[in-house]
Amino acid sequence: MATPLSWPKHVYKLTPGDIHYLQRTHPEVPLWRTSLLRELTPQADDSEIVASAQTTFGGIRLRAMRIHGGPHSITDLVKKLHRIPTKPHENLIQIRGLYAVDDEPLSLFSLDAPRITVMQYIFTHPHQDRRQMCADVARGLDHLHRVEIVHGAVRPANILVRPDGVCMLGEPSDEDIPHPGALTRLAPYLAPELFDPAAYAIFAIDNYRRDEYSGEYRVESDIYALGATTIEMYTSTPPAPFHIPFKTITTSKELFHLTRTPSTxxxxxxxHRIRAALSDIMHVLPYHRPHSGNALQWLERPDVMRVRACAPVNAKTRMRRAARAFWAA
Structure with a gap:
């Protein structure tokens, strides 16, 4: 159905048939195919087009999507967009749909989104309360996690700031599993389990066994990315990637005691209290990281004693644990 474009790499062009298919199968998600945006002037790099037009739509933001799996990936993206709450949230940009024309990449379409990223804002406002900005990001992420949406793209370049200093989390990732290029380019923000899921499976961690995990983004990896983003917002430098030395770490007990060392x-x-919270937020074991509600609380009120609580265990996980206990008895 879709044919690959020569630029950008891995982006798929939507044919009229693709557009008709999406409109027919997912009528609830708006899909624009119009020449309205011809007057827009790009103001960013090739991965992100930020523009505005003097139209009734007001400010317009386009982000080119790198679709790696053809029409099926596009359909998955549409389903994810449909699940995003339609009620505006002050810490999330409002995605209105998809924009597609025959000769341009598929793009996410959002209105009234700020143009400046969080690191650009911090550079011009060095005395801004970093803790409050980090809490803004955590609040937006918590809003998504409460409706079981994995963001997959939590990083400073995808955090926009309004003129009043309020941070807004940008668009979610357009892929479920990071492609090889992302494993290098986005390494500081990726949780350790994402780099080599097959090797990580040897630790037999619940929900991360060989038949349970393929290296996809999960809420736990979002939490890790939140921690890495917090570090960069404070220090203006991304943290070093956290790679597990699989040759020397061979058991889950050894893995539990593997910790990252904070930079100077x-x-x-x-x-100090934020650093202490980050030690759990960026823990090497996914189940040891807090859920988004606790992470938000730790950043909002770092003076309050932290309560470690994992995300609610679903029924499927309970059944697996019960079965393993039964056969081990």
């Missing part, structure tokens, strides 16, 4: 800049700049 982190120790000097980040408050």
């Amino acid at each position: 800049a982190e120790v000097e700049v980040i408050p």
Whole structure:
């Protein structure tokens, strides 16, 4: 149905048949195919087009999507967009649908989104409350996690700031599993389990066994990315990627005691209680990381004693644990 474009790499062009299919199968998600945006002037790099037009639509933001799996991936993206709450949230940009023309990449379409990223804002406002900005990001992420939406693209370049200093989390990732290029380019923000899921399976961690995990983004990896983003917002430098030395770490007990060492800049700049929270938020074991509600609370009120609580265990996980206990008896 879709044919690959030569630029950008891995982006698929929507044919009229693709557009008709999406409109027929997912009528609830708006899909624009119009020449309205011809007057827009790009103001960013090739991965993100930020523009505005003097139209009744007001400010318009387009983000080119790199679709790696053809029409099926596009359909998955549409389903994810449909699940995003339609009620506006002050810490999330409002995605209105998809934009597609025959000779341009598929793009997410959002209105009234800020143009400046969080690191650009921090550069021009060095005395802005970093903790409050981090809490803004956590609040937007918590809003998505409460409706079981994995964001997959939590990083400073995807956080926009309004003129009043309020941070807004940008568009979710257009892929479920990071492609090889992302494993290198976005390494500072990726949880350790994402780099080599097959090797990670040897630790036999619940929900991350060989038949349960293929390297996809999950809420736990979103939490890790939130921690990495917090570090960069405080220090202006992304943290070093956290790779597991599989040759020397061979058991889950050894893995539990593997911790990342804060950099000198982190120790000097980040408050002690925030650093202590980050040690759990960026823990090497996914189940040891807090759920989004606790992470938000830790950033909003770092002076309050932290309560470690994992995300609610679903029925499927309960059944697996019960079965393993039964056969082990």
